[in-house]
Amino acid sequence: MKLIKWLLITFALLIAIILFNTLSFTQEQIELTPLLDSSLIDQSAVTTRLSQAIQHKTISFADKSDRKPESFYKFHRFLASSFPLLHQKLTQEKINDLSLLYVWAGSDKSLKPMLLMSHLDVVPVAQETKNQWTHNPFAGEIANGIIWGRGAIDIKSGVMGIMEAVENLIAQGYQPKRSIYLAFGHDEELGGEQGAKQIAKHLKAQKLTFELILDEGGSIVSNGVIPGIESPIALIGIAEKGYVSLKLTANATGGHSSMPPKHTALGEISQAIVDLENNPFPANLTYSKQLFNNIGPAMDTIKKAVFANMWLTEPIVEKILSASQTTNATIRTTTAATMATGSNKDNVLPTQASAIINFRIMPGETINSVTHYVTDIIDNPNINIEQLAGFGNNPSSVSITNNANFQRLKQSIYRVTQDESMIITPYLVMGGTDAKHYSELSDSIYRFAFNRFKPETLGQMHGINEQIKIDDYLDTIKFFREIILAMN
Ligand SMILES: [Zn+2]
Secondary structure (H helix, E strand, C coil), X not given: CHHHHHHHHHHHHHHHHHHHHHHCCCCCCCCCCCCCCCXXXXXXXXXXXXXXXXXXXXXXXXXXHHCCHHHHHHHHHHHHHHCHHHHHHCEEEEECCCEEEEEECCCCCCCXXXXXEEECCECXXXXXXXXXXXXXXXXXXXXXXXXXXXXXCCCHHHXXXXXXXXXXXXXXXXXXXXXXXXXXXXXXXXXXXCCHHHHHHHHHHCCCCXXXXXXXXXXXXXXXXXXCCCCCEEXXXXXXXXXXXXXXXXXXXXXXXXXXXXXXXXXXXXXXXXXXXXXXXXXXXXXXXXXXXXXXXXXXXXXXXXXXXXXHHHHHHHHXXXXXXXXXXXXXXXXXXXXXXXXXXXXXXXXXXXXXXXXXXXXXXXXXXXXXXXXXXXXXXXXXXXECCCCCECCCCCCCCCCHHHHHHHHHHHHHHXXXXXXXXXXXXXXXXXXXXXXXXXXXXXXXXXXXXXXXXXXXXXXXXXXXXXXXXXXXXXXXXXXXXXXX
């Protein structure tokens, strides 16, 4: 009897804790404040300039022979003529010929500078999708309140938005206390090795560090982009995953396939791939927890109870997140076998077989730790494991969010949207941005572009019919104006 009594008390206590956590799991109360600068933006002028910017084919082609530096020079000249005040007031440097770095000197040299980033290049338009565009991708057409074309979202609107904000503030006679750097790489879509990486090197050589760095990455999503949540969510990237490809190679004596060994070189490589797929990297729910802490309160009661009690439910949440390939990528280093070779004739045993496995590395791990893990799992001395030459980078640093800079960023977003139902949350960026090259230059590197996405418009980035609403573009400019003022 005593045991049953104790069991009942324990059970009641458990229910009480779960209920208490669920009921106190509420959304942050937002107090909306007016814009710091509510002066009008000349809609027709800024829209025309963005349209013209889209017409500059600053395309990053993977094949070097296709690249056209002249289109970047032309774009530089266009920027100079479009923003005369900016080009008078700020100093400009060309980095590696095609990237641009501007400095707006602040009046108080004791303050750490801030840095606004974007990139000049765009991805190509795939030949086979050309006829699916309802508007020519490089015409910058304006129709029905929308500006169309490659770069409308990614990210001529960012380059032009920053410049419009600065030009506008200078026209109003504004002088920042804190120096403001503007950095525009020219090869973000190819990894930023020649652009952002060189700019960062140049800044490092001057022993500079920044109070805040703002790049693209997250944006505002709504209408169920995250299932179960209707309110808009502003996702602010605070870190991004790393990237490495490992080449596995097995050697064998070869010979005729009529009398094969139990495992050919290709068989050994295949076993290694199966072992890697069956032994995923351990889960790390740090970023998911941060996200769920912010969006959980807006979910239905059951989900709320789950996310409010992660101390109890974490193993279940981990299972659910692991089950879908999209959410799995947010909680662990991913393993993707992408290429393989064996013998080049059907009746010849391979003397060598190889495979390439691509890994997207979770912050906290490194190229080295991934290589060790892979070696342990494969556990076959006959398989050589080496990093594929060329591209590869460790995960970025993780920016802090419990500081004034993150608050200033949040407030700037709220001032522009004036929407207290909006949820603002840090998250982990899955793709790569130029910001990764700046990891050592600030502890407040945030990845957020003021774009609004719905489920049906998400694919426009790098896809067909890329477009931005004029209203959203005006908000982009306002947002840059607000963050500049908020940091001063
Ligand atoms: Zn981009």
